[in-house]
Amino acid sequence: VKLWIAIVISLVAAPAARAQSMGEDEPALADGDPTFGPQISIEAIEIRGNESTATRVIRRALPVATGDVLRAGDARLRRARYQVLALGFFRDVHLSMRKGSSRGRVVLVVTVEERGTIVLNQLYVGSSTATPWWAGADVSDRNALGTGVAFGAALVGAGQPKVPGAEGQWAGQLRAGVNGLAGTRLAAHGAIARIAASEPFRIRGAASDGDPANFAAITYRRSAARAALGYDLTPLAHLSLASRVEWIDVAPLAMAPQRVRPDGTIEAVELGLEPGKSRLASLAVGFDVDTRPDPVLPNRGSRVQVRGELASPALGSDYRYFAALGRYERWFPVAGATNVVSVHLTAGAIFGEAPLFDRFYRGDLNRLLTPRALGLVLTTRPPLDLLDTGADDHVYGNLAGAIEVQYARRWFRRRAPIYGGDWFVAIATTGLGQRAAVADGSSLYRAMPLDVAVDLGLRLDTEIGIFELALGNGLGRVPL
């Protein structure tokens, strides 16, 4: 009771800060009162309406179990519906209660309304000056055979690039995962992948000239397997451990990779791929804290992601490097909850010699460029280099950073099928460069020339997922 009173008093004490949105200190008021209501003992739990989902999967998701003794006002009963709904297997979930065999005993009845669980995670469609077409999809079943285990598959194919010597590319991935392993906070994921890449690298021409004729291609095959374990430290904090093994087969190049600069100077191109067959083995750890109440269209909260990956001969790897990535994001409501400003800070560094496909790539940083699709590079288009810093000369790097500020304005919120829409405009400064340049005495600014990108569009939250209709998304899919 004292806690509740303190919460109420704290709300009164800070009126301006609490006025515009649901207070961050109100969870105790909102979620339940473990001292309220009659004491009940759960005699049995009946699950109804599940034709394809195994009963044990639903039982595991419930925060209560047969034999639990609690008050009717306990937050666990309030959360039970949402936790079953959050499995993503059901259109709706209803809970009811009836008298049990003796006084104080109750039977909890959970009635579910099933829905299809095969979902489209990603579509890969586009065309660029270098690649005439690419197409593919990432599909998964979140509840395969009603077991609660998710299976996913992704496949993308790309036509033969116009880069001399390049071949058609394709990549495929199969994966499986289960969250809440055996009713615990553990999650397990695994994946296998095969990638046939023919990756362009510049051999001549100015950095601003994206003509595929200025590029050569290195062709390689990757066969990869990955296994990961995750653990929810708290409901909002997640720790992961992962291991990856890849077998790489690089086709021989006709000549050593080198680039002829417009001024006639010749320099070697370092691709970081061992000739012939090689193996990459790594261990990675990741940490994620996400306090956004709505990860789709957030209007407050923050997210921190940290990830480190080590590849070493001690693990059986032919490659030796350590990659560190960090990201901090925060969302602020301004002038009411309908206007949101967010700041996104990203930084990464790779120590050692990472293969080309594990380095930071310009297209993954810059919203206006084509990102890699399942590891395939699909364009030779350089960035605009609006600041004329020479940013277009860096396609891969082992130092990367980005600062993005985004303003989003709520357009509407309503019930299904389209829950809401936000307009947004984003401006980002990105930097990509080489650690070696810093070691040679260059300033960080010179080693990581900055670039600027502006993006705007509409983000829709719908019953079947998120759609982002943005300028950057469009530009990355058309030949320019």
Place this chain on the structure above:
Amino acid sequence: MPARFRFSERKDTLVVSARFPQLFDEAAVQRLSSGFATTVLVRAIVYEQVVAEPQAVAATSLRVVYDLWDEEYRVRIVDQQGQRDQTFGRRGEALRAVTAIEGMPLAPLTAIEPGKRYLCQLVVMLNPVSDASLAEMRRWLTRRAGTGPLEAGAAVFGSVVSFFVNPQILAADRTLHVQSQPFYRPAVTR
């Protein structure tokens, strides 16, 4: 149309009374007898009418649960004054108890200047879900099936544009915004 609120002074505090029966539809009324607790969270915000700046915020929670065995409705009200428990034999009585605030402390009188005109807005939520719970539930839905956060090339630098099973989980079953008629404290003349 502003709702009719009653304002009064109790010791050094401004208090308000109001009703919001429209919060419950038929289904919500039926659920009062389900054995599960129903929560109504009332947040009151006092604005100065001209400036529209919040002067004070107060919160009250009203809970009701049906005791299946004793066949009675138990109501608990928690506000700045503390906690009060009541018991009702009929659903209608319990419904009235959780769709009204009676003498809810709003602000110390020192925060309400005599002569100025103020408004009070109530934000009334039926079965609200805290931000933390919402975050936890929606996060599961947006995780791509079969992937972890360490997937190579995933999320950290990329933008998230994807489809997924996405049932709507609202911050509350229902939310009402009710605004009072303008009010003021008369200036004291001696």
